[in-house]
Amino acid sequence: MSEARKCPWGAWMREHSNEFQIAVMCRVLQVDKASYYHWIKQGCKLQQVDEKLNELIEIIFMQGRENYGTRRIKDKLVQRYGFIVSRRRIGRIMRELGLVAKTKKRYRINTTNSNHNLPVAPNILNRDFYATYPDEKYVGDITYIPTNEGWLYLATVIDLYSRRIVGWSMDDTMKVSLVNDALNMALIARKPQKGLIWHTDRGSQYASYTHKDLLQQHGIVQSMSRKGNCWDCALNEVRKCPWGAVAESFFHTLKTELIYHEIFETKAQANQAIFEYIEVYYNRQRMHSANGNLSPVEFEEKMMLQVETAA
Structure with missing residues (x-):
């Protein structure tokens, strides 16, 4: 919106101040002279609010790494700054500022080798992808990252309570050590009680005896998705699968917000970028x-504060 539309008399008078005397314009427009100079000194309040709003929208958009649309920006404006603004107005401001969210690309990936003779665990989780407290239920999965040096594989461990990435590892291959290292990171950092449910697909890494030994050592209950069941597998599209809505949703987000917009020359470069994305941006x-x-x-800090207050 132009300055003239926000403050018509003040803006017009300032624009023509070299052509007409201020006193004459005030008399003709029936504007108090003191009010005009106060406006010049303080600036148009509405304009100041709009400028602040534009600035906050741009800050939120950039902090969101150019991924946030109007819905998330609106929520952040309310939660963080107390601004109540419609999504339509936010969308208009974004267009005026040239803020366009990154394009979301579809992707489909299969890193699961379930064609093995290793024993598989029953589906203990049974589609219940919510937890009532931290370190009650974890889910894990594997994806790959392209670099000019070849594939880099990423294994993650997600706490279903807060959707936090509590463990992760990267390697050149999808050996058992990849998933063991990710889970060990979570165990060291979080120190969960025995009885933690660990849900994954039926991949050979998760079904391996080495992985099962690690679970038994820490009193972890293993759970695996049913083969070919779209409601609890890790390989179907995010919108069709509640399991995918947790495990693959992170990989989808990682790829559409980071990987698809970068060309990694080396695996080390990809490793650093993913570390920063997970630990600095995604989790925090x-x-x-x-x-x-x-x-x-x-979310975890807020829930912990509520528990302490209630106690």
């Missing part, structure tokens, strides 16, 4: 709809 800054648009760390 990125808004998550399952957490009321709080980041996983913010």
Whole structure:
């Protein structure tokens, strides 16, 4: 919106101040002279609010790494700054500022080798992808990252309570050590009680005896998705599969917000970028709809504060 539309008399008078005397314009327009100079000194309040709003929208958009649309920006404006603004107005401001969210690309990937004779675990989780407290239920999966040096494989461990990435590892191959290292990271950092449910697909890494030994050592209950069941497998599209809505949703987000927009010359470069994305951005800054648009760390801290207050 132009300055003239926001403050018509003040803007017009200032624009023509070299052509007409201020006193004459005030008399003709029936404007108090003191009010005009106060407006010049303080600036148009509405314009100041709009400028602040534009600035906040741009800040939120950039902090969201150019991924946030109007819905998340609106929620952040309310939660963080107390601005109540319609999504339509936010969309208009974004267009005026040239802020366009990154394009979301579809992807489909299969890193699961379930054609093995290793014993598989029953589906203990049974489609219940919500937890009532931290370190009650973890889910794990594997994906791959393209680099100019070849594939880099990423294994993650997600706490279903807050959707936080509590463990992860990267390697050149999809050996058992890849998933064991990711789970060990979570165990060292979180120290979960015995009885933790660990849900994955039927991949050979998760079905291996080495992995099962690690689970038994820490009193972890293993759970695996049913073969070919779209409701609890890790390989179907995010919108069709509640399991995918947790495990693959992170990989989908990682790829559409980072991987698809970068060309990694080396595996080390990809490793550093993914480390920063997980530990700095995703866990601590990125808004998550399952957490009321709080980041996983913010959600855990808020819930912990409520528990302490109640006690």
